Amino acid sequence: MLELKNVCFTRDNKKILDNINLKIDTNKFIAITGPNGSGKSTLVKMIMGIEKPDSGEIIFDGKDITNLKINERANLGISFAFQQPVKFKGITVYDLLKIASKKNITKKEACEVLSRVGLCAKEYVDREVNGSLSGGELKRIEIATVALRGSKLAIFDEPEAGIDLWSFNNLIEVFENMRELVKGTTLIISHQERILNIADEVILMRRGKIEKIGSSKEILENNIKNSINCCKVKKVGGNKCQN
Template identity: 35%
Template sequence: MLELQHIAVQKNGTPILMQVDLRIAAQEIHSILGRNGTGKTTLAYSLMGLPDYALNAGDILWEGRSITNLSVAERAKLGITLAWQEPARFEGLSVAEYLHLGQQGKKAAFSPAQCLDQVGLDPTAYLARTVDATLSGGERKRIELAAVLAMQPRLAILDEPDSGIDALSLDFIKGVIRTLVREGASILLITHHEEVAAMADRASVLCAGRILKTGLPEEATRLFRNHCQPCRHVNEPEEELIHYV
């Protein structure tokens, strides 16, 4: 479904991603394992087409066709969506309105209430709430994941969905990921937690902007656990890069 061919991304003249090759099949869960500063979020933003993360080299193919020059909106129309590491803010909307946004023009498989149930939030307590600062970070994360489910994407890019989430919430997130796959989606699951990566069909280890290995999750997590250590090189501003030793 999705293929990255030798993609490279620079920020302010600094290489972030270098010669990254990756393939994601239909209805596959593919984990990207890497510590902070390895380029995981840059990879997510580049795939979504954010203007500040345009490719310096390489190509992104969607079902065999290049989408490298398509905008965020055009990629979204293809069915690609991104759940941010820091949940997006839509101040003033009710949760119900927010969940309806991605369903416009679609025959919805799940109602907003069902989407909230899937992430472990009581619809009677949350549908009428406003998306604002009264929601905790964990609540925002789960509501954003409910919105991804409501969108019925063909490819969901989940950037650290487990960040700042307790163990109970993590179980709900895993459940949503499985539901998305059953509904026909592919998942790119970006994480530095081995427990989350373990649910994938395949996993890749990203280090210093390069893919070190792609294989079964247990193979990737073994490499990640035993060989990825912080080093002093700079990859992303004010973040550590990881060195393969």
């Protein structure tokens, strides 16, 4: 359903995405992981059309979408939840969920979705989606909008970021139920072992390249081995260290 062919993106002489080739099948739950700055967010922004590759192609459902705009890709069924969720001043949670679902859902239906992302629906449904909501609350509301959009491909950039440890278990359950909630392919960037464990496949990125694709067990073993290799520190003179 999604294919990236030789996708490259270079800025300031740095290869942020270095010849990415990737195929993702329909109805899969795929996790992307890797060190900070390895190109994970950039990769998913290419798929949504927030950034454009310097070269290469992006194919979605057999159609070349490389030059399509964000809204055109959204109309084809791709949706995106940001690492830092967007706020909508003046719009209530209920309004936002109605817009996302593209139909006049009832408050009861909106409340059901809010409950499924772990929010006490009555408290939130009439609140404005502004800065008064906490980071974790905004994340959950954003996940609810993506779920309601009925996307063919739902992309989540670190949904666990900013979520406290107590709410985290509850959020993992949301993602464990994601297949039912999203009814399509889910592509999720995460550093959390529990999220990687529920994925059909995990993609490990490093320095703008796909280093490995495999089960969470294979990827975590590989990652630990490589982190140990790249963390050897040489002591240079006094107290100064250099990698």
